[in-house]
Amino acid sequence: MEDVQTFDNTKPAKTKSDERKVVLSVKDLTVGFGSKLVLDNLNLDIYRGEILGFVGASGTGKSVLMRTVLRLLPQRSGTIEILGVDYATADEQQRVALDTRLGVLFQHGALFSALTVKENIQLPMREYLDLPQSLMDELAYVKLEMVGLPPDAADKYPSELSGGMIKRAALARALALDPDLVFLDEPTSGLDPIGAADFDALIARLRDTLGLTVYMVTHDLDSLFSVCDRIAVLGQKRVLVEGTLEDMFAFDDPWVQSYFKGKRARSVVTDETRPDGESEK
Numbered sequence: 001m002e003d004v005q006t007f008d009n010t011k012p013a014k015t016k017s018d019e020r021k022v023v024l025s026v027k028d029l030t031v032g033f034g035s036k037l038v039l040d041n042l043n044l045d046i047y048r049g050e051i052l053g054f055v056g057a058s059g060t061g062k063s064v065l066m067r068t069v070l071r072l073l074p075q076r077s078g079t080i081e082i083l084g085v086d087y088a089t090a091d092e093q094q095r096v097a098l099d100t101r102l103g104v105l106f107q108h109g110a111l112f113s114a115l116t117v118k119e120n121i122q123l124p125m126r127e128y129l130d131l132p133q134s135l136m137d138e139l140a141y142v143k144l145e146m147v148g149l150p151p152d153a154a155d156k157y158p159s160e161l162s163g164g165m166i167k168r169a170a171l172a173r174a175l176a177l178d179p180d181l182v183f184l185d186e187p188t189s190g191l192d193p194i195g196a197a198d199f200d201a202l203i204a205r206l207r208d209t210l211g212l213t214v215y216m217v218t219h220d221l222d223s224l225f226s227v228c229d230r231i232a233v234l235g236q237k238r239v240l241v242e243g244t245l246e247d248m249f250a251f252d253d254p255w256v257q258s259y260f261k262g263k264r265a266r267s268v269v270t271d272e273t274r275p276d277g278e279s280e281k
């Protein structure tokens with residue numbers, strides 16, 4: 001079995017000790033359904049302040065991994081430690097405290113259609129905090145501003161919003177409790193290229209200003225090339241390779257090569273993202 005490649009941190013570190021602090025550590029994780037094994041002894045670390053992009057062919061288990069990390073699916077074996085807490089051995093108080101430090105943006109936004117945007121954003125606040133309505137209203141407007149939505153979006157229902165606005169509203173809800181770590185499942189799917197680029201820029205800005213760590217499942221090569229600090233590829237029931245874009249280009253695997261060097265990839269690779277020595281073919 002090949003070793004998983006480790007990340008060679010060649011980028012200048014902003015605050016190096018912070019950057020290398022592990023906030024999510026997955027060790028020997030095995031997940032399956034009946035006789036079907038989806039993840040087999042998977043290992044992965046995510047570091048504070050980074051945007052990690054997850055890719056992999058359809059059906060490799062990207063969603064299963066994210067859902068298992070979020071305790072929405074059971075694991076067969078292995079350990080998952082988030083922000084220093086192993087949910088499996090944590091007590092109730094530690095679990096609740098951990099839940100408040102995580103934000104999730106599910107695919108397609110997943111807003112409650114019967115609630116306004118403001119009420120959607122306030123759901124996690126109602127669940128975990130005991131705040132007066134007036135303060136929750138103020139906080140909801142702050143979150144809207146953070147994600148670039150106008151104040152009048154607050155009283156709209158999801159059906160009254162465009163696809164891009166739904167994503168932003170869902171991101172505002174994911175940020176409701178000021179999380180340290182956010183999970184984004186295909187955040188730019190369904191957006192046009194400009195909307196997707198704007199959303200990528202927003203994620204990068206929030207990471208920079210709030211110090212977020214971002215775990216992003218994506219098929220979007222533009223996102224991988226423009227905002228992800230590190231990439232992990234799922235394949236063969238494990239993390240096949242992780243590292244920088246340069247590591248992806250150098251990794252000898254047919255799927256990785258065709259994904260990162262194929263026609264679609266060539267159309268988004270720019271001089272800025274192309275590793276040194278690579279010339280456009």
Ligand SMILES: Nc1ncnc2c1ncn2[C@@H]1O[C@H](COP(=O)(O)OP(=O)(O)OP(=O)(O)O)[C@@H](O)[C@H]1O
Nearest residue numbers: 033036038056057058059060061062063064065234
């Ligand atoms: N609840 C479940 N019960 C049984 N099998 C499941 C369940 N959830 C996922 N699977 C299977 O696990 C495998 C991985 O699915 P998953 O949705 O994680 O893939 P993915 O990498 O996210 O794919 P895509 O990129 O197409 O979204 C698939 O074969 C899927 O059918």
